[in-house]
Amino acid sequence: MSRVQPITENGAVETTTPYTPRKIIESKSKVLNFLTSIKFTLTLIIFLVILSCTIVFDSIWMSVFAGEVSKLSENVRKSEFNLIISNTERSIKKVVLASELAKSQLYSGFDFSNETQSMSHTFRMHKAIKSHLNDLHMLLVGDSNGNMYGIELEETSVMFTIVNQEKDQSYWNCTDPDKNDECIHGDFPERVEPYSDYTFIPQIASNNQGRTLFSPPFIDSHSNQLSIACTSILAIPPSSKTINFVTML
Ligand SMILES: *[C@@H]1O[C@H](CO)[C@@H](O)[C@H](O)[C@H]1NC(C)=O
Numbered sequence: 269m270s271r272v273q274p275i276t277e278n279g280a281v282e283t284t285t286p287y288t289p290r291k292i293i294e295s296k297s298k299v300l301n302f303l304t305s306i307k308f309t310l311t312l313i314i315f316l317v318i319l320s321c322t323i324v325f326d327s328i329w330m331s332v333f334a335g336e337v338s339k340l341s342e343n344v345r346k347s348e349f350n351l352i353i354s355n356t357e358r359s360i361k362k363v364v365l366a367s368e369l370a371k372s373q374l375y376s377g378f379d380f381s382n383e384t385q386s387m388s389h390t391f392r393m394h395k396a397i398k399s400h401l402n403d404l405h406m407l408l409v410g411d412s413n414g415n416m417y418g419i420e421l422e423e424t425s426v427m428f429t430i431v432n433q434e435k436d437q438s439y440w441n442c443t444d445p446d447k448n449d450e451c452i453h454g455d456f457p458e459r460v461e462p463y464s465d466y467t468f469i470p471q472i473a474s475n476n477q478g479r480t481l482f483s484p485p486f487i488d489s490h491s492n493q494l495s496i497a498c499t500s501i502l503a504i505p506p507s508s509k510t511i512n513f514v515t516m517l
Pocket residue numbers: 379382383384385
C-alpha cells in the first residue's frame with residue numbers, strides 16, 4: 269500500500285521522512301530563477317555573440333591560410349618534381365654524350381674481335397667516364413655476333429669481362445685500377461659464369477645503325493639490378509655487313 273502524502277501550497281510534496289531533498293529543491297528553484305533572469309540572458313547573448321564572432325573570424329583566417337598553405341605545398345611539390353625531372357634529364361644527356369664519345373674513339377681501325385685492344389680501350393674509356401656518371405655499371409663494345417668485351421664495376425673492384433656468346437662470361441680483376449692506364453690482371457679469370465642473354469643488344473644495333481638509343485629496362489642477371497642499356501651504333505659502310513656498337517648499362 270502506498271502512503272498518501274499531503275501537498276503543500278506551492279506544489280512541492282511534503283514528507284516527513286528524514287532524507288527529504290528540500291535543499292535540492294530549493295537550489296533547483298534558485299537555478300531556475302537565475303536562468304530566467306535578465307542577467308543570465310544578457311550573459312548568454314554576449315557569450316553567443318563572442319562565440320559566433322570567433323567562429324566567423326576563425327573560418328576567415330582558416331580559409332585564407334588553408335589557401336596559402338595548399339598553394340605553398342603545391343609549389344614545393346612542383347619544384348621537387350621539376351628537380352627530379354631535370355636531374356633525370358641531365359643523367360640521360362650525360363649517358364648519351366658518354367656513349368657517343370666512346371663510339372667516336374672506335375672508328376679508325378678498331379678491331380672488335382681483338383681482345384687486347386678491346387680491353388685497353390674499354391678500360392681507358394671507363395676511367396674517363398666513371399667520374400661523370402654515377403650510375404655506370406658496365407661499358408661494353410661488341411660485334412654483330414653478340415660477343416662483347418668491357419668493364420664491369422663491382423662494389424670495390426673493376427673487372428674486365430668477356431661475353432662469349434652462347435658460351436660463358438668471364439671476369440678478370442684489374443689490379444689497382446686507379447693507378448694504371450691498362451687493366452693489369454692475372455693469367456686466369458677470377459671467375460667464369462654461365463652466359464647471360466644480352467642478345468637484345470646486337471639486335472637493337474642491327475635495326476638502328478648509326479643511332480644512339482636506350483633499351484627497355486631489364487633485370488641484369490649478374491647484379492640482379494634493374495638496368496637500362498644505352499647503345500650507340502657505329503655507322504656502317506654500305507659494303508660491310510658488320511654492326512659494331514658500344515653500350516652502357
Ligand atoms: C690486337 O691489338 C693489339 C694492340 O692494338 C695488337 O698489338 C695486336 O697485334 C692485335 N692482335 C690481332 C690478332 O690483330
